[in-house]
Amino acid sequence: MAAISFQSVSKAYPSPKSSKSSERPGTFLALDAVSLDIQEGEFFGLLGPNGAGKTTMISVLAGLTRATSGRVSVLGHDVQADFAAARRALGVVPQELVFDPFFNVRELLRIQSGYFGVKNNGAWIDELLESLGLADKANANMRQLSGGMKRRVLVAQALVHKPPVIVLDEPTAGVDVELRQTLWQFIAKLNREGHTVLLTTHYLEEAEALCGRIAMLKTGRIVALDKTSDLLKAASSNVLRFKLDAEMPKALADKARITGRIVQFPANDALEIERYLAAVREAGLVAQDIEIRKADLEDVFLDVMTQNKDSVHGVGAVA
Structure with a gap:
C-alpha cells in the first residue's frame, strides 16, 4: 500500500479577468493531472520553483484544498471520503509561522495532542522538546520565541500524535544551521523507524543528502521522477x-x-x-x-527546469 497516492489530480482556479471587457475569465491549472505514489518508509523529495504547485499538492493532501479532479489518499484513506483517518495518519509542517500567542510551548503540544484524541502524551512531548532543542523553552510563551524557535514548535506540533506520514513544507526556510542539523537528525531517525517523509525544500543539498527518490514539479506537472542517484548519474x-x-x-x-x-x-x-x-x-x-x-542535484534541477515545459525526464516520470 502506498503511504501517499495522487491519482490524476488536477486543481484549477479561476484566472483573473482579462483587461478586454468582452473576454471572460478562464482557469489556471495549479496542478495538471499529477500522478504519484510514495511508498511506506520512503524519504521523498518534491522539488520545483516558486509557483510550481508544491504547496497546492500539500494543501490537497492535507484537506485544506479540494482537488478539481482526481483522487488523493493517505495509507489508503481518501482525503475527502475518509478524511478523519487520513488526517490522523498525517503530520504537516507548513511554510508559514502559525501560532497561538496565549499558551506556552508545552501547553500548545498538549492541546495539539487533544485534537487527535491522544491522552497521557507527556513522555513523547518531553522527547520532542528535547530532540528539537526546546526543552529550556517548554514554559515560554510563544510570543517570546524567535522565528527559528517558533518553527521548531511547528515541527513538534506536527509530530505530537506520532503520525506515520510526515510532510515538511520548506521546514528550514530562513532558519539557522543549528536547527537544520537538529531537525534532520531527528527526522532521519523517525524515517529509519518506519515513518514516511515527504519534503519540499529550496535547499537542494538537503534533498540530495536525505531523499531516496525525487519528483520535480514545473507549472503543475511532474517533469522528473526518479531515484536521486539515477538523476545524478544522468547529469x-x-x-x-x-x-x-x-x-x-x-x-x-x-x-x-x-x-x-x-x-x-x-x-x-x-x-x-x-x-x-x-x-x-x-x-x-x-x-x-x-x-x-x-554535478550535484542543483545542476540536475536547473537542467530539467530549462528544458521544454512539455518534456518529461527520468524513469517513471509522468506527463
Whole structure:
C-alpha cells in the first residue's frame, strides 16, 4: 500500500479577468493531472520553483484544498471520503509561522495532542522538546520565541500524535544551521523507524543528502521522477567552477551559471574544460580558484527546469 497516492489530480482556479471587457475569465491549472505514489518508509523529495504547485499538492493532501479532479489518499484513506483517518495518519509542517500567542510551548503540544484524541502524551512531548532543542523553552510563551524557535514548535506540533506520514513544507526556510542539523537528525531517525517523509525544500543539498527518490514539479506537472542517484548519474559528469572579478562576454556568459563572482560551466570531459578556460583567457579575463567537481542535484534541477515545459525526464516520470 502506498503511504501517499495522487491519482490524476488536477486543481484549477479561476484566472483573473482579462483587461478586454468582452473576454471572460478562464482557469489556471495549479496542478495538471499529477500522478504519484510514495511508498511506506520512503524519504521523498518534491522539488520545483516558486509557483510550481508544491504547496497546492500539500494543501490537497492535507484537506485544506479540494482537488478539481482526481483522487488523493493517505495509507489508503481518501482525503475527502475518509478524511478523519487520513488526517490522523498525517503530520504537516507548513511554510508559514502559525501560532497561538496565549499558551506556552508545552501547553500548545498538549492541546495539539487533544485534537487527535491522544491522552497521557507527556513522555513523547518531553522527547520532542528535547530532540528539537526546546526543552529550556517548554514554559515560554510563544510570543517570546524567535522565528527559528517558533518553527521548531511547528515541527513538534506536527509530530505530537506520532503520525506515520510526515510532510515538511520548506521546514528550514530562513532558519539557522543549528536547527537544520537538529531537525534532520531527528527526522532521519523517525524515517529509519518506519515513518514516511515527504519534503519540499529550496535547499537542494538537503534533498540530495536525505531523499531516496525525487519528483520535480514545473507549472503543475511532474517533469522528473526518479531515484536521486539515477538523476545524478544522468547529469553532466563534471562542472568547471571558478571565480572572476570582471564580466564575461555575453556569448560565453549565456553558457554559464553565474552567482556573483562564481562561474560554473557543465563539462563532460577534459577537452571541454580546456575550451572554456581558453575562451576566458582569450577574453582577457583571469579565472581564480579553479576547481572541477561532480554535478550535484542543483545542476540536475536547473537542467530539467530549462528544458521544454512539455518534456518529461527520468524513469517513471509522468506527463
